[in-house]
Amino acid sequence: xxxxxxxxxxxxxxxxxxxxxxxxxxxxxxxxxxxxxxxxxxxxxxxxxxxxxxxxxxxxxxxxxxxxxxxxxxxxxxxxxxxxxxxxxxxxxxxxxxxxxxxxxxxxxxxxxxxxxxxxxxxxxxxxxxxxxxxxxxxxxxxxxxxxxxxxxxxxxxxxxxxxxxxxxxxxxxxxxxxxxxxxxxxxxxxxxxxxxxxxxxxxxxxxxxxxxxxxxxxxxxxxxxxxxxxxxxxxxxxxxxxxxxxxxxxxxxxxxxxxxxxxxxxxxxxxxxxxxxxxxxxxxxxxxxxxxxxxxxxxxxxxxxxxxxxxxxxxxxxxxxxxxxxxxxxxxxxxxxxxxxxxxxxxxxxxxxxxxxxxxxxxxxxxxxxxxxxxxxxxxxxxxxxxxxxxxxxxxxxxxxxxxxxxxxxxxxxxxxxxxxxxxxxxxxxxxxxxxxxxxxxxxxxxxxxxxxxxxxx
Numbered sequence: 244x245x246x247x248x249x250x251x252x253x254x255x256x257x258x259x260x261x262x263x264x265x266x267x268x269x270x271x272x273x274x275x276x277x278x279x280x281x282x283x284x285x286x287x288x289x290x291x292x293x294x295x296x297x298x299x300x301x302x303x304x305x306x307x308x309x310x311x312x313x314x315x316x317x318x319x320x321x322x323x324x325x326x327x328x329x330x331x332x333x334x335x336x337x338x339x340x341x342x343x344x345x346x347x348x349x350x351x352x353x354x355x356x357x358x359x360x361x362x363x364x365x366x367x368x369x370x371x372x373x374x375x376x377x378x379x380x381x382x383x384x385x386x387x388x389x390x391x392x393x394x395x396x397x398x399x400x401x402x403x404x405x406x407x408x409x410x411x412x413x414x415x416x417x418x419x420x421x422x423x424x425x426x427x428x429x430x431x432x433x434x435x436x437x438x439x440x441x442x443x444x445x446x447x448x449x450x451x452x453x454x455x456x457x458x459x460x461x462x463x464x465x466x467x468x469x470x471x472x473x474x475x476x477x478x479x480x481x482x483x484x485x486x487x488x489x490x491x492x493x494x495x496x497x498x499x500x501x502x503x504x505x506x507x508x509x510x511x512x513x514x515x516x517x518x519x520x521x522x523x524x525x526x527x528x529x530x531x532x533x534x535x536x537x538x539x540x541x542x543x544x545x546x547x548x549x550x551x552x553x554x555x556x557x558x559x560x561x562x563x564x565x566x567x568x569x570x571x572x573x574x575x576x577x578x579x580x581x582x583x584x585x586x587x588x589x590x591x592x593x594x595x596x597x598x599x600x601x602x603x604x605x606x607x608x609x610x611x612x613x614x615x616x617x618x619x620x621x622x623x624x625x626x627x628x629x630x631x632x633x634x635x636x637x638x639x640x641x642x643x644x645x646x647x648x649x650x651x652x653x654x655x656x657x658x659x660x661x662x663x664x665x666x667x668x669x670x671x672x673x674x675x676x677x678x679x680x681x682x683x684x685x686x687x688x689x690x691x692x693x694x695x696x697x698x699x700x701x702x
Contacts, residue, residue, distance in 0.1 A: 292673050294658060306650045315643045324571050325639040327629030330459055332568050334624035336452035337527075338404040342390045343445040346489075349391060358388055359442045366439055366544050366556060381544050382554050384409070386441035394440070395600070395615065405598065406532055407617035408443050408543065408556045412436040417608035430610065439556060440617070444533030444543075451527030452624065454568050454582070459630040461570075463582060466525045467497055469506045471585040472516060474538040479587050482513035489522040489529075496523070506580050509572055528586075532618065535562070539590055558595035559616035564588050568626030582628055591621070 319325040347354035361367045367386035387410070394407050414434040419426035453464045475481035485507055488496040506512075516522070520534035536543065543556040551558075570582040596619040602611045659674070661667050 290674060290676070292670070294670070299654065299658065303650065303654055306654070307647055310643065310646045310650060314646055315639070319639045319643070320577060321575070322573050324573070324577075324629060326577070326631060326636040327571060328459065328632035328635060329571075329627050329629040330456055332454050332456045332624065332626045332628060334452055334454040334566070334568070336402050336450060336566065336622055336624060338402065338451075338620060338622060339449045339527075340391050340394055340404055340406055341447050341449060341529075342394075343442065343447070356388075356390070357445070359445060361386060361441065364441060367441060382557065384557075385438045387438045388441045391446075394446075395598075402622040403620065404448060405596070405615070405617050405619045406443055406446055406448070407440050407615040408559065409616045410436075410438050410440065411614040411616075413612040413614070415610050415612065417610075443617075444531070444536065446532045447529050448532060448535075448620065449524070449527045449529050450564075450566075450586075450622070452566055452584075454584070454624070454626070456628045459628050461582060461628055465528060465584065466523070468581065469498060469503050469583045470523060470528055471510065471512060471583065472521060472530075473585055473587045474516075476539050477587075477589050483510050483585060484521075485512050485515040486521050486523050486528055487515045487518065489518060489524060502580065505578075506583055509575055509578065509580060510583065530586075535588060536618070539588055541590060557616060559593075559597055559619065561591035561593040561596045561619045561621065562588055563591050564620055564622040566622065566624045566626075568624070568628065571629045584626070593619075 341349065343357045345355045345357050349356075361369055364386060365381050366383055368383045389407075389410075395405070412435070413432050415430035416433050417429060418431050419429050421429050451465060453462070454468075455462045470486040471483040472486060473479040473481060474484050485503075519531065521528065521530050523529075539562070541555065541560060543560075544554050565587045566584055567587060568582055568584045570580065571578075595616065597614060597616040599615070600613045602613070604610065659667060659670055661670075
């Protein structure tokens with residue numbers, strides 16, 4: 244930066260100190276550009292000139308302090324984390340639905356279910372003592388209790404899952420042999436059953452995931468990290484909610500309580516989630532479906548889709564889930580705390596969501612169709628992890644040095660073009676000395692005190 248030329252404005256020079264004007268304006272502009280700015284026929288070497296001025300000294304200290312505090316500390320260390328080598332993560336996840344139980348594994352013989360009774364589910368049709376249907380203003384259908392194996396969990400779990408809310412089972416018989424002739428209709432329905440899934444809000448979704456970043460040498464499972472939830476829809480500006488481990492169903496968490504407390508403070512986390520709504524296990528984090536729908540503002544029985552005036556419980560809804568990983572927070576001081584992750588949920592702009600499965604009865608001209616509408620969850624992982632890098636730290640210091648040089652250059656340029664002509668003339672004389680270089684002259688160069696206007700000062 245200090246190698247940039249210091250050019251004095253011609254209009255600010257006094258007539259006695261200025262060289263005689265050229266006969267041609269074009270020639271003067273050409274000389275100014277070639278000699279004053281580009282230095283086509285000159286070479287500048289540094290020279291130190293101290294200007295005794297309290298005002299100028301205070302201005303220099305203020306500007307350099309702003310550079311140090313604003314850029315180096317504020318932007319580089321505090322906000323942008325310029326000293327870190329940052330890289331994107333890769334990860335893998337699986338999701339699985341489970342019906343409500345008494346805090347146990349449903350595969351164990353002594354594990355009991357904990358469904359709500361039908362009289363607590365207003366969307367389920369109920370019958371009075373005389374067998375008549377109890378009327379309600381809410382859309383009602385017959386309900387059926389299903390466990391996690393009835394709802395259709397896939398064998399190979401991945402980043403998507405679905406919690407059915409309505410099942411439509413159709414039995415069809417073949418009425419035309421399409422192998423011999425085109426049929427106007429091959430099958431006809433002989434039995435139809437349309438039911439709601441009872442107490443789907445009490446089902447839980449288990450989300451297990453891990454993160455790897457080979458560039459920074461980090462690899463962790465969810466159980467090894469502090470996990471959080473953003474219990475609000477986009478733009479996800481609510482405080483983080485820590486996810487606590489369930490001490491009754493899992494061994495002691497591997498996380499250091501003191502470190503976890505520092506992580507919570509770094510990310511401004513609020514109160515932890517209620518254990519009935521969300522908790523952590525060694526094999527993943529568990530969320531109650533009703534809890535997710537509540538903080539997203541999804542009303543399964545009052546929200547209507549546009550084209551058929553049907554409820555979301557009848558037609559289904561799609562949710563997007565994002566797991567975000569990070570080990571640095573913008574706006575925080577440098578630290579060496581471990582990575583964390585947070586869940587973010589949002590409602591996808593789908594009109595409805597369903598899946599259909601068809602089963603053919605062997606040896607019979609019959610097929611069964613299972614049409615499921617429900618809450619579909621599509622998950623993804625993203626984030627960046629950083630590690631201290633000496634090269635990035637050096638570049639940050641170099642950038643700060645360039646800004647310091649820019650401050651000194653601007654102050655020097657202002658002083659050289661100060662409105663008071665006498666000050667500018669004296670400063671230009673002190674700063675500039677022209678030496679005519681002659682390689683054949685053995686007696687030494689001839690020194691001329693003539694000021695040229697093209698200066699390269701170094702303080």
